Amino acid sequence: MNQAKIYDIAGAAGVSLATVSRVLNHPEKVKESTRNKVLRIIKEKGYKPNANARGLASRRSTTVAIVVPRISQASVAEMIQGIDDSAKKFGYTLRLFINSNPKQEQELWGEVIASSVDGILLMNDEMTQETAKLLQYTPVPVLFVNAIPKSDKYGSVCIDYQESAYKITKKMIERGYKSIMFVGTEHKYTVNDYKLNGYVKAMEEAHLPTNIVFSSGDVSINEKHFTQIMENKLPEVALFVRDSMAISFMNIAVKKGHRVPEELQIIGFQNTKYAELSNPKLTCVETPIYEIGNRAMAYLTELMRETNAQEKPKHILVDYKVIWRESTK
Amino acid sequence: MNQAKIYDIAGAAGVSLATVSRVLNHPEKVKESTRNKVLRIIKEKGYKPNANARGLASRRSTTVAIVVPRISQASVAEMIQGIDDSAKKFGYTLRLFINSNPKQEQELWGEVIASSVDGILLMNDEMTQETAKLLQYTPVPVLFVNAIPKSDKYGSVCIDYQESAYKITKKMIERGYKSIMFVGTEHKYTVNDYKLNGYVKAMEEAHLPTNIVFSSGDVSINEKHFTQIMENKLPEVALFVRDSMAISFMNIAVKKGHRVPEELQIIGFQNTKYAELSNPKLTCVETPIYEIGNRAMAYLTELMRETNAQEKPKHILVDYKVIWRESTK
DNA sequence: CTGAAAGCGCTTACAG
DNA sequence: CTGAAAGCGCTTACAG
Numbered sequence: 001m002n003q004a005k006i007y008d009i010a011g012a013a014g015v016s017l018a019t020v021s022r023v024l025n026h027p028e029k030v031k032e033s034t035r036n037k038v039l040r041i042i043k044e045k046g047y048k049p050n051a052n053a054r055g056l057a058s059r060r061s062t063t064v065a066i067v068v069p070r071i072s073q074a075s076v077a078e079m080i081q082g083i084d085d086s087a088k089k090f091g092y093t094l095r096l097f098i099n100s101n102p103k104q105e106q107e108l109w110g111e112v113i114a115s116s117v118d119g120i121l122l123m124n125d126e127m128t129q130e131t132a133k134l135l136q137y138t139p140v141p142v143l144f145v146n147a148i149p150k151s152d153k154y155g156s157v158c159i160d161y162q163e164s165a166y167k168i169t170k171k172m173i174e175r176g177y178k179s180i181m182f183v184g185t186e187h188k189y190t191v192n193d194y195k196l197n198g199y200v201k202a203m204e205e206a207h208l209p210t211n212i213v214f215s216s217g218d219v220s221i222n223e224k225h226f227t228q229i230m231e232n233k234l235p236e237v238a239l240f241v242r243d244s245m246a247i248s249f250m251n252i253a254v255k256k257g258h259r260v261p262e263e264l265q266i267i268g269f270q271n272t273k274y275a276e277l278s279n280p281k282l283t284c285v286e287t288p289i290y291e292i293g294n295r296a297m298a299y300l301t302e303l304m305r306e307t308n309a310q311e312k313p314k315h316i317l318v319d320y321k322v323i324w325r326e327s328t329k
Numbered sequence: 330m331n332q333a334k335i336y337d338i339a340g341a342a343g344v345s346l347a348t349v350s351r352v353l354n355h356p357e358k359v360k361e362s363t364r365n366k367v368l369r370i371i372k373e374k375g376y377k378p379n380a381n382a383r384g385l386a387s388r389r390s391t392t393v394a395i396v397v398p399r400i401s402q403a404s405v406a407e408m409i410q411g412i413d414d415s416a417k418k419f420g421y422t423l424r425l426f427i428n429s430n431p432k433q434e435q436e437l438w439g440e441v442i443a444s445s446v447d448g449i450l451l452m453n454d455e456m457t458q459e460t461a462k463l464l465q466y467t468p469v470p471v472l473f474v475n476a477i478p479k480s481d482k483y484g485s486v487c488i489d490y491q492e493s494a495y496k497i498t499k500k501m502i503e504r505g506y507k508s509i510m511f512v513g514t515e516h517k518y519t520v521n522d523y524k525l526n527g528y529v530k531a532m533e534e535a536h537l538p539t540n541i542v543f544s545s546g547d548v549s550i551n552e553k554h555f556t557q558i559m560e561n562k563l564p565e566v567a568l569f570v571r572d573s574m575a576i577s578f579m580n581i582a583v584k585k586g587h588r589v590p591e592e593l594q595i596i597g598f599q600n601t602k603y604a605e606l607s608n609p610k611l612t613c614v615e616t617p618i619y620e621i622g623n624r625a626m627a628y629l630t631e632l633m634r635e636t637n638a639q640e641k642p643k644h645i646l647v648d649y650k651v652i653w654r655e656s657t658k
Numbered sequence: 659c660t661g662a663a664a665g666c667g668c669t670t671a672c673a674g
Numbered sequence: 675c676t677g678a679a680a681g682c683g684c685t686t687a688c689a690g
Binding site: 278 | 380
Binding site: 005017018021026052053055056 | 666667668669670
């Protein structure tokens with residue numbers, strides 16, 4: 001009934017602890033017949049090695065830390081799914097750290113390291129100087145997930161935000177629209193800066209004036225702000241860094257009697273569930289958030305395996321696509 | 330540069346390892362001057378005890394497992410926030426387990442136990458017989474979060490789903506509506522059964538005929554189904570177990586030219602961000618999901634502290650309220 | 659109030 | 675291919 005120990009398995013199988021351990025960690029080093037016997041008993045007794053002891057002895061925990069910012073969108077849930085599926089495949093387990101308070105970043109980081117994970121998946125898009133410094137002393141690989149590191153020392157997995165914004169803007173220009181507004185977040189996120197750059201590039205190439213607005217992420221603040229914006233002439237197209245902002249804007253426009261997409265076309269970013277639940281349904285650039293998590297975890301296992309210190313970290317770009325729905329013509 | 334060990338701290342402070350350990354775990358047992366000296370050095374060196382070693386030696390890991398089902402709504406993110414805030418306060422760290430595949434439930438459970446957590450927060454609303462059995466042998470406290478255990482042996486934290494559905498239904502009856510539809514999920518969730526019970530009770534008390542529909546959680550399937558339902562006479566009020574279903578239904582109704590709330594009133598459950606991003610905005614019963622997570626973690630720490638095996642586990646009910654918005658009169 | 663010592667449950671060189 | 679033994683970094687009775 002009580003959790004079996006490696007000792008019990010060894011006893012029952014008539015071998016030493018070392019052999020049981022080998023069966024689990026280096027099965028190829030054990031004679032097949034011995035291995036099978038041990039395996040059978042392990043199964044019978046439902047033996048699971050104690051993760052703490054294992055971690056302590058091997059200095060590898062087969063555990064990975066996920067560090068997410070507090071104010072993360074609901075979509076992290078999906079990303080974590082992607083991470084977890086990949087983690088299961090490679091035999092890793094997840095430890096979750098939420099970066100609530102920038103002031104406690106140091107402390108959090110200390111905990112992450114003390115937890116002796118084998119690798120770290122970082123979702124923080126923005127990072128204080130201090131964290132950046134702490135990051136340097138991390139004894140395990142760190143990978144940015146759907147976020148862009150400012151230093152070249154870390155790898156990342158995300159979509160090409162700049163290109164995606166550039167292309168969608170260009171597409172709308174090609175369709176003959178000249179008045180295209182870009183709505184970003186007041187709070188600075190590196191990924192949103194990239195989107196902005198893409199938009200600006202497309203507009204400048206076409207010699208069109210840019211129209212850039214920054215707004216809050218908070219719905220009720222947005223609504224006031226957006227209502228103000230609508231006092232002025234409406235753009236033909238509005239591109240938002242987030243679905244939720246796009247929808248909020250669209251709802252206000254519709255209530256004011258503007259017709260979407262006839263008079264005003266709206267494009268979001270991410271393709272959250274909101275996009276399908278809006279009326280009209282939202283066209284957006286889809287960020288394959290599950291895929292990003294999945295790929296990130298897979299790449300992290302590579303990084304954790306590498307004995308040779310470091311090759312240049314890779315920046316993996318995951319494919320994205322545009323989902324055309326009712327909010328565009 | 331390298332992580333300091335307890336050994337280094339002891340050396341630098343001129344005390345034994347035992348004393349350093351005591352400073353961390355039972356500070357009251359150490360003379361103040363000694364304690365302060367040790368504390369200072371710990372800080373200087375940025376010492377963090379190795380979590381694995383600590384867990385192994387003390388048989389307590391100050392780690393809690395969160396077990397969530399794969400198909401969990403995005404709102405788990407918020408619940409986990411609540412859990413984490415509480416966990417930080419009590420010095421616990423989080424380990425995340427996602428129950429992807431019912432067939433692997435046994436294995437998952439094995440991992441949970443092997444990870445030697447001190448307690449388990451279970452978000453699985455439904456549970457196979459097998460899990461129920463495994464649950465019995467869990468050496469640590471288990472608590473259901475926003476889910477209802479079928480056995481009386483486990484505590485839980487959620488809102489009174491039955492009462493909330495009963496009250497909102499009754500409220501609409503009192504306002505003079507007789508034709509009230511209830512839309513649940515095809516998939517059986519205990520919490521949704523409770524909502525159904527509450528609805529039925531209110532309708533029966535008022536001698537009104539019930540009108541119950543079960544639908545998928547998938548948006549595109551819902552849409553077909555809902556479109557069908559609208560062939561028939563529309564109810565005056567429709568109550569949905571989920572915001573997203575409510576909004577999906579509402580959008581279809583609006584597109585068909587029905588006026589919300591004039592002809593059709595819609596009520597959701599949960600108060601996700603969707604509710605504020607719909608047009609018209611959705612009235613719903615708010616499930617204080619953050620609060621539920623927060624309270625659950627707090628209660629779990631109590632359970633973990635208790636040396637005396639078990640008193641009767643508590644079922645904590647968190648307050649909820651109804652958020653009246655535009656989808657009701 | 660403090661230290662020496664055993665032990666938590668594993669893994670991994672090192673021999674054989 | 676296998677076993678005996680050391681060691682991973684802590685905690686906690688047990689003495690004093």
